[in-house]
Amino acid sequence: xxxxxxxxxxxxxxxxxxxxxxxxxxxxxxxxxxxxxxxxxxxxxxxxxxxxxxxxxxxxxxxxxxxxxxxxxxxxxxxxxxxxxxxxxxxxxxxxxxxxxxxxxxxxxxxxxxxxxxxxxxxxxxxxxxxxxxxxxxxxxxxxxxxxxxxxxxxxxxxxxxxxxxxxxxxxxxxxxxxxxxxxxxxxxxxxxxxxxxxxxxxxxxxxxxxxxxxxxxxxxxxxxxxxxxxxxxxxxxxxxxxxxxxxxxxxxxxxxxxxxxxxxxxxxxxxxxxxxxxxxxxxxxxxxxxxxxxxxxxxxxxxxxxxxxxxxxxxxxxxxxxxxxxxxxxxxxxxxx
Ligand SMILES: [Zn+2]
Ligand SMILES: [Zn+2]
Numbered sequence: 001x002x003x004x005x006x007x008x009x010x011x012x013x014x015x016x017x018x019x020x021x022x023x024x025x026x027x028x029x030x031x032x033x034x035x036x037x038x039x040x041x042x043x044x045x046x047x048x049x050x051x052x053x054x055x056x057x058x059x060x061x062x063x064x065x066x067x068x069x070x071x072x073x074x075x076x077x078x079x080x081x082x083x084x085x086x087x088x089x090x091x092x093x094x095x096x097x098x099x100x101x102x103x104x105x106x107x108x109x110x111x112x113x114x115x116x117x118x119x120x121x122x123x124x125x126x127x128x129x130x131x132x133x134x135x136x137x138x139x140x141x142x143x144x145x146x147x148x149x150x151x152x153x154x155x156x157x158x159x160x161x162x163x164x165x166x167x168x169x170x171x172x173x174x175x176x177x178x179x180x181x182x183x184x185x186x187x188x189x190x191x192x193x194x195x196x197x198x199x200x201x202x203x204x205x206x207x208x209x210x211x212x213x214x215x216x217x218x219x220x221x222x223x224x225x226x227x228x229x230x231x232x233x234x235x236x237x238x239x240x241x242x243x244x245x246x247x248x249x250x251x252x253x254x255x256x257x258x259x260x261x262x263x264x265x266x267x268x269x270x271x272x273x274x275x276x277x278x279x280x281x282x283x284x285x286x287x288x289x290x291x292x293x294x295x296x297x298x299x300x301x302x303x304x305x306x307x308x309x310x311x312x313x314x315x316x317x318x319x320x321x322x323x324x325x326x327x328x329x330x331x332x333x334x335x336x337x338x
């Protein structure tokens with residue numbers, strides 16, 4: 001099939017690098033590299049099964065978040081600032097934490113940073129880190145096939161939110177079980193968050209964002225609940241989902257025109273640096289998830305800051321020569337990102 005394109009294992013075998021940089025072989029795992037050997041099963045697709053509990057919860061959340069907009073004019077400035085802080089923390093817990101650290105192992109993080117990222121990640125409430133990273137590795141390894149949890153070939157709605165409202169395709173479960181997740185099992189922070197996840201999300205995603213403005217600067221509990229809690233939560237969710245939906249459909253493909261993920265600056269802005277998706281699917285082990293480092297990329301700024309403090313290290317980067325060679329070979333001829 002066309003879209004499965006040239007992001008192949010043989011691509012990497014073609015131009016091996018002495019230091020293993022081409023597939024980031026020196027990471028703790030490489031199970032996020034596209035697998036060309038997988039083929040979708042013949043015959044009719046399994047019937048869709050709606051998970052009504054999730055439909056109801058997601059509907060309630062989004063209605064609550066929309067209602068939250070009406071509380072903004074009456075909110076105290078400190079509350080709005082707090083909502084932004086909560087947005088940034090939750091987003092970093094997903095982008096720097098679940099994504100670049102735990103899914104791709106694109107850099108190393110010391111214990112205090114891993115704890116900070118796990119706490120922030122809990123505030124984002126997007127399933128625990130273990131589950132997020134497992135789904136995300138499957139998304140890269142089986143991109144845009146039945147074994148991709150949010151297969152963008154099933155349309156914008158499915159890849160955005162629909163995949164959370166339906167039972168998983170059997171291939172997602174089957175292939176997910178075979179992924180190398182040993183590094184996640186070995187990470188005590190990840191396993192602790194997974195063991196205590198329900199209690200932790202209650203505290204970090206709902207109680208802390210609501211109680212802090214009420215306790216410290218006398219905000220009304222309603223405003224605190226609807227703005228920094230529900231509205232912030234829904235915004236972070238949708239910003240993340242746009243990477244799976246919009247960044248798989250709209251934008252240019254300077255690195256590999258044979259795959260669907262695109263460079264989308266709008267998504268990069270909302271998802272603090274995660275919109276350079278053609279680059280990211282081509283080079284998933286690059287810690288900046290972009291050719292251009294810190295440009296539109298607060299997540300990279302954060303990781304750089306952590307390196308400065310000695311809390312992060314071993315940041316993987318793709319060399320300019322490798323990028324240019326790849327652009328010449330498989331790019332769509334566009335140079336500008338987004
Ligand atoms: Zn993707
Ligand atoms: Zn990724």
